[in-house]
Amino acid sequence: MSVIKVALLGFGTVGEGVYSAIQSHQAQLRKLLGKEVRIVAILIRDQTKERMIDANILVTTNFEDIIEIPDLDVIFEAIVGEEPGRSYLLQAIEKGIHVVTANKEMFANHGHELIQRAQENEVNIGFEATTAGGVPIIRTIKQLLQVNQITKIQGILNGTSNFILTEMRERKLSFADALQLAQNKGYAEADPTNDISGIDAFYKLMILSQLVINQQPNWSEVIIDGIKSITQEQIEQAEKRGQRFKHIAEISFNDHSLVASVQPIIVDSNHPLYSIEGVENAIAVEASLVGKITLQGPGAGKFATASAMIEDFVDIIQHSATKKRREYQSIK
Ligand SMILES: NC(=O)C1=CN([C@@H]2O[C@H](COP(=O)(O)OP(=O)(O)OC[C@H]3O[C@@H](n4cnc5c(N)ncnc54)[C@H](OP(=O)(O)O)[C@@H]3O)[C@@H](O)[C@H]2O)C=CC1
Numbered sequence: 001m002s003v004i005k006v007a008l009l010g011f012g013t014v015g016e017g018v019y020s021a022i023q024s025h026q027a028q029l030r031k032l033l034g035k036e037v038r039i040v041a042i043l044i045r046d047q048t049k050e051r052m053i054d055a056n057i058l059v060t061t062n063f064e065d066i067i068e069i070p071d072l073d074v075i076f077e078a079i080v081g082e083e084p085g086r087s088y089l090l091q092a093i094e095k096g097i098h099v100v101t102a103n104k105e106m107f108a109n110h111g112h113e114l115i116q117r118a119q120e121n122e123v124n125i126g127f128e129a130t131t132a133g134g135v136p137i138i139r140t141i142k143q144l145l146q147v148n149q150i151t152k153i154q155g156i157l158n159g160t161s162n163f164i165l166t167e168m169r170e171r172k173l174s175f176a177d178a179l180q181l182a183q184n185k186g187y188a189e190a191d192p193t194n195d196i197s198g199i200d201a202f203y204k205l206m207i208l209s210q211l212v213i214n215q216q217p218n219w220s221e222v223i224i225d226g227i228k229s230i231t232q233e234q235i236e237q238a239e240k241r242g243q244r245f246k247h248i249a250e251i252s253f254n255d256h257s258l259v260a261s262v263q264p265i266i267v268d269s270n271h272p273l274y275s276i277e278g279v280e281n282a283i284a285v286e287a288s289l290v291g292k293i294t295l296q297g298p299g300a301g302k303f304a305t306a307s308a309m310i311e312d313f314v315d316i317i318q319h320s321a322t323k324k325r326r327e328y329q330s331i332k
């Protein structure tokens with residue numbers, strides 16, 4: 001049986017999740033792809049950390065070791081920040097290697113460029129995991145809402161914020177304790193600044209905007225606020241009124257303007273996002289034919305994110321022979 005050779009960039013929460021998922025679902029992958037999926041190399045930053053990785057897999061801090069591997073089929077990218085992720089993926093694309101990324105900060109800033117280069121080099125790029133963890137919102141928009149005109153997206157796009165707000169209300173945890181718990185569970189970023197300041201949800205909203213209309217609003221015109229300043233007392237007062245704080249990202253696609261915001265909002269029990277709790281994300285999409293549809297599911301975490309990446313991977317391998325150009329520019 002021939003082999004699909006893959007490499008992982010990053011072996012943190014997400015990288016480890018992809019590693020485990022490939023091993024635990026090898027039989028299903030073989031059934032779907034007719035080949036063994038073999039992890040041949042993993043890029044990390046700190047050689048001194050102890051890791052449970054098979055001895056026959058190359059573990060390196062040098063990306064050159066990975067890009068030089070002969071016949072490498074796919075690179076999964078799960079490292080942090082705009083660089084070196086962008087440069088690594090550009091090099092992979094130039095070499096004809098398909099890429100799957102979870103890195104929303106990098107993709108919100110450079111997704112457009114990466115997709116263009118992928119097009120030129122006839123490789124595919126999967127980015128489902130960049131937005132809303134395990135919720136398949138990217139593929140829903142890309143493949144299932146191609147004719148519909150999307151007019152509005154509203155959602156909870158940061159699992160950590162929603163988890164913290166839920167823990168503060170339900171279990172009366174302090175902000176700091178709830179954040180610590182979100183970090184222990186692998187929901188929050190190692191540096192959680194972007195989670196609690198609204199920037200993480202903003203990046204995801206920008207990725208959705210690019211996907212829907214191949215354009216993003218002027219970033220400086222988007223209202224961005226996080227949950228940092230919400231107090232236990234405010235949460236309790238809202239609860240007494242039958243209301244909840246929710247961190248909501250929304251964008252309207254009007255004829256001549258894009259209006260976007262990311263901020264905490266107090267919602268009543270009849271609001272569609274009122275009952276979205278814990279690490280769950282939900283995204284409501286309003287579109288010309290279907291009306292309003294809402295997708296909900298785990299917005300962060302090891303296996304939720306690995307799920308999105310593995311599904312992207314399978315889709316890429318299954319369709320790489322026939323669908324060489326699946327980029328979002330072609331949608332609208
Ligand atoms: N956690 C989640 O639920 C989700 C995360 N994401 C995104 O996925 C990516 C990974 O997240 P997560 O796994 O949580 O992060 P972690 O901090 O847990 O892991 C990051 C991994 O990347 C490695 N790394 C970081 N920088 C470099 C570098 N410059 N060169 C080589 N390796 C590097 C680290 O190496 P080392 O181990 O040596 O420190 C570590 O293995 C991020 O972009 C994040 O925003 C997306 C969706 C959900």
Ligand SMILES: N[C@@H](CC=O)C(=O)O
Binds near residue numbers: 133160189195300
């Ligand atoms: N830190 C992020 C992880 C997923 O994107 C979140 O909490 O949503």
